Amino acid sequence: MKKTIEPGETPPTFNPEALYTKAVLYIQNMAGNDSDTWEYALWSSLALEFLARAALANVSPALLAETDKNGSNLCFALGFTPFEEKFSPRSIAISDVFKRLSGILAEFTKEHESFGVVHTGRRNAELHTGELAFEGVKGSTWQPRFYQTCEILLTSMGIPLEEFVGKDEAEVAKKLIDAAADESAKAVKGDVEAHKKVWNAKSDDERTTLQAQAAVWATRQNGHRVDCPSCASTALVAGEPVSAPTQKLDSDEIIETQEYLPTNFECVACSLKIAGLSKLAVVGLSDRYRKTRTYDAAEYYAPADDWSNYEDDNNER
Template sequence: MPDDVFIAISGEALHSKSKVYVSRALARKSLGDLDEYQLWASLALELLGKAALARKHPSLIVDPTHWQSMFVAAGINVTTDVKTITAKTLFERLAHLVPRFDKTIQKFCEGIAERRNAELHSADLPFRAMRLDAWEARYWHACDTVLQEMGSSLEHWLGATDAKAPRRLLDEAANAIDAAVKLRVNAARDKFKALKKSVRDRLAAEATLREPQHQAALFRDRFDEVWVETCPSCGCRAFMTGEQTGEDISEERDEYAVWEIVDREFIGEEFRCPTCELSLIGSDEIKATGLSYVHEDQQERELQYEPDYGND
């Protein structure tokens, strides 16, 4: 990473500016101006996300089609007109960087950015149409998720006093999710137990024959992998899907082997049980059941060798 990063793409500078903007957001809320509250909050969220990426490397937030910006990200300051990625690209990248920044959070963040753009660049008034309880708790949850990845917290970002209200909202939202998911699990369990034992046994036997590679149709979106889980409601073979967040080459390999073992990690995004029809969306709902949303496995694949040059 370059030692002297231009301030426009400095992770520390972006983080500091996000703190200024979120402070303005809370100030507008205290005055009852909920439109500007959401406006400044949306700007603070985008800056915070860019700060998280820039701390990994500033090249992650510059426009890859603008070569001058790429040079600046490499520490070669050829311009002061640095172009950065769009909010949509930002949140897509955060979904790969931050394990708990799942599709549910990503779509929420994209939505608030779209409303911000409409507010600034059109005659529409999208913020005025949004009720506070429709976005505020999810907003603080998204911020808290990014801050945890950065080794920070709402308390540090906002200041302990200002953070009390968002933290209370997060606790309330978490409790609501936990209660709703437990009711959903219990309802699916009761429905399954109400079946005749012979029917339950038949369904359980059929579930054991299902293989992950044939379950893509169960899920709303396409993901990198589908794996087996035990359903917390009916105890049958169920499935989870998610995106790969990392891989490492295992050291367990013979010197002359033509295959390598890859340790892979995935973050669960959706859970489906074909037997009792229990459905869970997002890592928060999955976690509320006691299931782990982190999945690790090993894959064997053929070694890829670089071509030899200049030896012919």
């Protein structure tokens, strides 16, 4: 049997490479924002949508075509030019994209489908309503699942996560994914409750004194100030750098900023200590933080000198 009709190239609307290129553009815009901002989350939701569409189109562009009575969208997705007047191609809703992916990719579970629907749903609320959908949403509540979902979609196309987000961010993503998957870390909740019980047994005066001492202690130590999950006193998390420092000139000063991923927590008020990102994730203390240093511009570019007189700003948000 001889084919007498040959389709043309897959149009960009349904082309997996074009969709993936757009996802890369959005992930780069995401990386241009701080990881604890609503802009970062918004760009991530846009990147996720086009990555999901690329993965589905990579199986077959026809899977993205919205059903219509003439089958015009399907024909167009397959590379044919429909005869329909005023034809405008339409693809399926993103919720249907995730649903179809969960039925095709074994690793793409209902949990990943649900996350995708919720995360892109926030994007819709952000763009089409007066709701500030991403404002106040902590990165630790969505970033581990986001990167896990991205990794599954990328693997289906033979693309490593490192190629999509860059080497440094891929390393952070791996740590976040592993921490979220560590079931043994949930035992830390028992430690928090035990310290809370002892704390509540103290007198009001003793708790007030300890909280005041903790606030003073936190300002004199290296780290990032947070609220203790046990006693709500001012405490510190400390971690390791996950990005190269960036410098910005502001008047006569150089402001240097670097992002860190928490690894340890300490509260001197109730004596609670937590070690390990996975345990910190369980109690909501795994969000990345920034450390900021300020230098005199003239001296910054001068020969090496002792900068011990400059103190770190350890609580930038």
